[in-house]
Amino acid sequence: xxxxxxxxxxxxxxxxxxxxxxxxxxxxxxxxxxxxxxxxxxxxxxxxxxxxxxxxxxxxxxxxxxxxxxxxxxxxxxxxxx
Numbered sequence: 822x823x824x825x826x827x828x829x830x831x832x833x834x835x836x837x838x839x840x841x842x843x844x845x846x847x848x849x850x851x852x853x854x855x856x857x858x859x860x861x862x863x864x865x866x867x868x869x870x871x872x873x874x875x876x877x878x879x880x881x882x883x884x885x886x887x888x889x890x891x892x893x894x895x896x897x898x899x900x901x902x903x
Contacts, residue, residue, distance in 0.1 A: 822860065822862055823858065823862065823864070826858040826859055826860045826862065827858060827859040828856055828857070828858060828859075829857050829858060830856070830857040831854060831855075831856050831857075831894065831895070831896050831897065832854070832855055832857070832896050833851070833853070833855065834852045834853050834854075834855045834865055834875065836852075838855065838865075839852060839853075839875065842872060842875070844874055844875050845874070852875065853865050853866055853875030853876060853877065854866065854877070854878050854895060854896065856878075856894070865878075866878045877893065878893070878894040879891060879893060879894065880893075880894055
């Protein structure tokens with residue numbers, strides 16, 4: 822379902838989404854990042870395989886120097902503050 826889908830928005834989960842997952846709205850690290858796709862799917866991270874709490878998303882890519890660059894996935898408006 823994700824292959825070929827296009828990212829339309831990167832944002833923080835809403836309180837309603839967190840409540841639907843049974844997660845504390847005052848999560849110690851803030852609301853997890855959610856990625857919305859053009860097919861209506863939303864992806865977000867869990868802290869574990871049982872879905873006990875939200876998590877953080879990371880990504881990596883190979884740099885031209887053949888080293889692996891790792892970074893957080895954050896909504897665009899939060900990048901300005903880093």
